[in-house]
Amino acid sequence: MKTLMLGNEAVARGLYEAGCSVVSSYPGTPSTEITEYAAKYPELYAEWAPNEKVAMETAFGASLAGKRSFCGMKHVGLNVAADPLFTLSYTGVNGGLVIAVADDAGMHSSQNEQDSRHYARAAKLPMLEPSDSAEALQFTKLAYTLSEQFDTPVLLKMCTRIAHSQSVVEPGERVEPTPKPYEKDGAKYIMMPGNAKRRHPVVEERTAHLAAWAETAPVNRLEPGRDHSVGILTSSTSYQYVKEALGDTYPVLKLGMVWPLPAKLVRDFAAAVDRLVVVEELDGFLEGECRNLGLTVEGKEHFSPLGELSQNQVAQAMGAAPVPTISLDEAIPARPPVMCAGCPHRGLFYTLHKLGLTVLGDIGCYTLGAVPPLAAIDSTLCMGASVSGIHGFLKAAGHEWDHKTVAVIGDSTFMHSGITGLVNIAYNESNATVIILDNSITGMTGHQQNPTTGFNLKGDPCTKIDLESLCHAVGIRRVAVVDPYDLAACRKVIQEELAADEPSVVISRRPCALLKYVKHNPPLKVNADKCVGCKACMQIGCPAIAVKDGKAQVDDTLCVGCGVCEQLCKFDALRGQEG
Numbered sequence: 001m002k003t004l005m006l007g008n009e010a011v012a013r014g015l016y017e018a019g020c021s022v023v024s025s026y027p028g029t030p031s032t033e034i035t036e037y038a039a040k041y042p043e044l045y046a047e048w049a050p051n052e053k054v055a056m057e058t059a060f061g062a063s064l065a066g067k068r069s070f071c072g073m074k075h076v077g078l079n080v081a082a083d084p085l086f087t088l089s090y091t092g093v094n095g096g097l098v099i100a101v102a103d104d105a106g107m108h109s110s111q112n113e114q115d116s117r118h119y120a121r122a123a124k125l126p127m128l129e130p131s132d133s134a135e136a137l138q139f140t141k142l143a144y145t146l147s148e149q150f151d152t153p154v155l156l157k158m159c160t161r162i163a164h165s166q167s168v169v170e171p172g173e174r175v176e177p178t179p180k181p182y183e184k185d186g187a188k189y190i191m192m193p194g195n196a197k198r199r200h201p202v203v204e205e206r207t208a209h210l211a212a213w214a215e216t217a218p219v220n221r222l223e224p225g226r227d228h229s230v231g232i233l234t235s236s237t238s239y240q241y242v243k244e245a246l247g248d249t250y251p252v253l254k255l256g257m258v259w260p261l262p263a264k265l266v267r268d269f270a271a272a273v274d275r276l277v278v279v280e281e282l283d284g285f286l287e288g289e290c291r292n293l294g295l296t297v298e299g300k301e302h303f304s305p306l307g308e309l310s311q312n313q314v315a316q317a318m319g320a321a322p323v324p325t326i327s328l329d330e331a332i333p334a335r336p337p338v339m340c341a342g343c344p345h346r347g348l349f350y351t352l353h354k355l356g357l358t359v360l361g362d363i364g365c366y367t368l369g370a371v372p373p374l375a376a377i378d379s380t381l382c383m384g385a386s387v388s389g390i391h392g393f394l395k396a397a398g399h400e401w402d403h404k405t406v407a408v409i410g411d412s413t414f415m416h417s418g419i420t421g422l423v424n425i426a427y428n429e430s431n432a433t434v435i436i437l438d439n440s441i442t443g444m445t446g447h448q449q450n451p452t453t454g455f456n457l458k459g460d461p462c463t464k465i466d467l468e469s470l471c472h473a474v475g476i477r478r479v480a481v482v483d484p485y486d487l488a489a490c491r492k493v494i495q496e497e498l499a500a501d502e503p504s505v506v507i508s509r510r511p512c513a514l515l516k517y518v519k520h521n522p523p524l525k526v527n528a529d530k531c532v533g534c535k536a537c538m539q540i541g542c543p544a545i546a547v548k549d550g551k552a553q554v555d556d557t558l559c560v561g562c563g564v565c566e567q568l569c570k571f572d573a574l575r576g577q578e579g
């Protein structure tokens with residue numbers, strides 16, 4: 001029966017139908033829902049790994065054991081997993097192995113814009129790229145067939161629009177693939193130089209075979225057009241924009257497999273039109289490949305490499321009539337992201353701000369500590385970089401900085417890639433103060449469990465990593481725990497640890513205010529007679545507090561009664577109520 005599905009949900013359905021057995025991923029927008037939906041199928045074992053490298057290596061292990069396996073991640077996650085990726089290309093697979101990577105053109109929720117197609121070419125791996133949910137399901141299943149037929153991991157490239165849009169799919173039945181027993185094969189799976197040298201030609205040969213397959217594969221589709229003055233080469237969401245803006249005006253070669261390319265198909269297409277135009281998001285990847293084939297081609301002179309494309313950018317570039325779009329009567333006011341009311345990160349960042357510290361930041365909800373009025377963060381690079389970064393900073397900046405510099409990192413991010421940085425601090429002896437913001441969840445990506453929460457992806461209780469013991473075990477003797485709702489205690493602990501002549505970890509511990517099990521206090525009350533309108537309570541940037549007619553005002557629908565603002569009021573004008 002036909003049904004509407006998100007692109008990510010359709011990938012999960014594809015995993016189910018293809019008989020995938022093991023799913024290991026790390027969350028990251030816009031890829032997260034694939035694994036969340038996959039976890040709903042009891043036939044699939046699904047987990048959150050601590051990071052993408054671990055997820056990919058887990059999927060490799062499951063493939064080695066003969067089962068169909070999967071790992072999913074966002075584009076920057078593929079950087080983390082790039083090490084196993086490049087050598088997995090050499091080992092190939094036993095059970096089929098599919099790797100989904102979701103790009104975030106437009107940086108809706110990312111620190112950079114990357115075009116993951118480069119990875120397919122660089123790692124010499126086939127990459128399928130669906131353009132709607134139906135293809136997301138079909139291509140996921142096809143990816144397993146290709147993986148086992150050509151002995152290769154297969155990359156499935158998603159992007160925000162395909163991952164997060166709904167369209168019609170027709171779900172099918174699950175197949176149970178024929179079991180592939182594990183057989184020891186060192187020449188294939190032990191990638192030391194002697195073996196790897198013999199595998200590299202196999203990889204090159206495989207790419208040639210895949211390119212030959214791509215020449216006639218139905219995933220690469222030629223759509224006729226009325227006007228042959230232009231031919232459009234495109235894929236993914238760009239294909240949808242082309243169809244919406246231009247209909248069947250020009251012939252279109254829609255690629256479902258963007259690497260390796262079907263050279264003859266592309267050449268024949270180019271020969272049948274006057275101008276070959278590539279419509280693609282981000283980099284001129286296909287355009288460059290056309291040039292490598294010796295073709296005259298247009299692309300990035302018409303379309304920006306920045307951000308997402310749209311139907312009207314395509315219409316404008318191709319001289320077509322604009323596509324009607326819905327416009328609102330009133331402009332939507334800009335709403336910059338802020339920490340939620342009651343966010344435990346707020347009290348901690350207020351303290352860092354007040355102490356005037358230099359703060360090496362990291363990635364998570366707490367990156368919002370960079371936004372005024374808290375404005376407490378100096379740098380944000382990638383997951384884990386705060387802990388390694390502070391070490392380098394202190395080695396370079398001189399000892400006086402030891403006492404006025406901290407690193408901040410969330411619990412999930414610390415598990416992902418903060419631990420090794422802390423090992424470096426202990427081992428190579430810098431006097432760093434690292435603050436772990438333990439809100440007992442992976443908040444930023446929508447509340448995924450992680451190794452510190454005590455629950456697994458399915459919500460079942462499991463081993464909970466003890467952060468204090470872990471920090472002690474890697475060689476940090478000073479480990480303090482503080483409640484970030486208690487501003488005086490935060491200040492005292494941070495000052496003590498900065499003053500110490502050895503590295504320390506401060507664990508700022510309080511669960512995310514949005515977790516279901518967290519009980520809220522009644523909203524705070526403003527005593528208008530006492531409030532002098534000094535705006536001290538505004539210094540924490542809480543969305544529940546405003547000043548109106550010269551008096552503080554608390555929004556009862558937002559306030560969770562955390563009491564942080566109460567501690568800032570010198571006039572006793574803000575009062576918590578008994579819960």
Ligand SMILES: Cc1ncc(C[n+]2csc(CCOP(=O)(O)OP(=O)(O)O)c2C)c(N)n1
Nearest residue numbers: 028077363364365410411412413442443444
């Ligand atoms: C390599 C990589 N993988 C995934 C992400 C997506 N991502 C951003 S922050 C984050 C984790 C945030 O959780 P945590 O550290 O617990 O902080 P919180 O948001 O809960 O404050 C994730 C998964 C990313 N930016 N980079």
